[in-house]
Amino acid sequence: GAVVSQHPSRVICKSGTSVKIECRSLDFQATTMFWYRQFPKKSLMLMATSNEGSKATYEQGVEKDKFLINHASLTLSTLTVTSAHPEDSSFYICSARDEGLAIYEQYFGPGTRLTVT
Amino acid sequence: RKEVEQDPGPFNVPEGATVAFNCTYSNSASQSFFWYRQDCRKEPKLLMSVYSSGNEDGRFTAQLNRASQYISLLIRDSKLSDSATYLCVVNDYGGSQGNLIFGKGTKLSVKP
Numbered sequence: 424g425a426v427v428s429q430h431p432s433r434v435i436c437k438s439g440t441s442v443k444i445e446c447r448s449l450d451f452q453a454t455t456m457f458w459y460r461q462f463p464k465k466s467l468m469l470m471a472t473s474n475e476g477s478k479a480t481y482e483q484g485v486e487k488d489k490f491l492i493n494h495a496s497l498t499l500s501t502l503t504v505t506s507a508h509p510e511d512s513s514f515y516i517c518s519a520r521d522e523g524l525a526i527y528e529q530y531f532g533p534g535t536r537l538t539v540t
Numbered sequence: 541r542k543e544v545e546q547d548p549g550p551f552n553v554p555e556g557a558t559v560a561f562n563c564t565y566s567n568s569a570s571q572s573f574f575w576y577r578q579d580c581r582k583e584p585k586l587l588m589s590v591y592s593s594g595n596e597d598g599r600f601t602a603q604l605n606r607a608s609q610y611i612s613l614l615i616r617d618s619k620l621s622d623s624a625t626y627l628c629v630v631n632d633y634g635g636s637q638g639n640l641i642f643g644k645g646t647k648l649s650v651k652p
Contacts, residue, residue, distance in 0.1 A: 457639070466627070466644040467584065516583050528574065529640060531583040 425451045425521045429532030436507055437540055443503045444535045446517030452497040453519035457529060458490075461514045473500040507539040544643035546628050552649045557618045561646045563611040563628030572631040573604055575613050577624040578645065584627055587613075618650045 426449040436442050446456055456473040471492055472480040479492035491503040500519075504511055514536050518529040543566045553559050565573075573590035588595065590602040590611055601614040611628055625645040632639040 467642045469639055472639065514581070528586060528589065531585065534583045536581075 425449075425519070425530040427517065427519050427530050427532040429517055429535055431535060432533060433536045433538075435538045435540060438508055439506055441503055441505045442507055442537060443501055444515055444517070444537075446500045446502070446519070446532050448498045448519040448521075448530075451519075451521045453500075453521065454497060456494060456500040456517055456519045458492065458500075458502050459516045459518065461516060461534075467516065470502075475500075504537065507537070509539045512537055512539045544628050544630050544641050546626075546643035546646050548644060548646060550647040550649050552651060553618055554651055555618055555620060557650075558614065558616045559618055559648060560615075561613045561626055561628070561648075563613075563643055565609050565611070565628075565630045565641070567630065567632065567641075568609060570630045570632070573602075573611050574629040574640075575600075575602060575611075576627040576629055576642075578627055579624050584642075587626070615648075618648075620650050620652060623648055623650045 428447045428449055430445045434442055454475045458470045459467040460470050461467045469482050470485045470490060473492045473494040475494045475497055481487045489505055494500040514534050516531055516534040518531045520529050546563045551559055575587040576584040577587045578584040588597050588600060588602055590604045592604055594603045599616045603612045615622055625647045627645045628643040630641050632641050
């Protein structure tokens, strides 16, 4: 299956700082990547859809100025959590869709566990 | 509101048991259906896509009933390694990106 990497896997930061998370598709090109957030014992919630070469599409209730998304190439999307606060502590997971496939399978990165102190 | 509903479980079963999970979805226009499994504190991994005719992959069988908007997953001869949370996933047809809607998952625990 397609491989998606995510970096870092774990980050602890102080309140008020910004954190950048990278998502890469390693063996395929992805014009579309997705960013999810998952709180403990909750389902994955889509935050935004990242589009290569254009602006991201954010889900309702997700602040675009707080969660900055850049999709600069066909294999890389980044999510920056700006001015992080403890309530932003969560498991952030990206996924990418292999554009060569006809159906909507998504492949997930291993996730980034963010803890804001 | 577009939703995917699953029984959260947990399902506690002995090794070798057969277990079935069900899922319902609200968007009748959905076209693609999947089962993912997620281990504790890990990312979801695609288990299998679900096709209209039903499909089988080893010990796993998935069924789709479009009329009832119902999806099922059957696991035969459960192994300890099957312990995980199983996520029912449906594409958000009508959205321009083909986004996926995740159920909250059904937790399975297989005991020796």
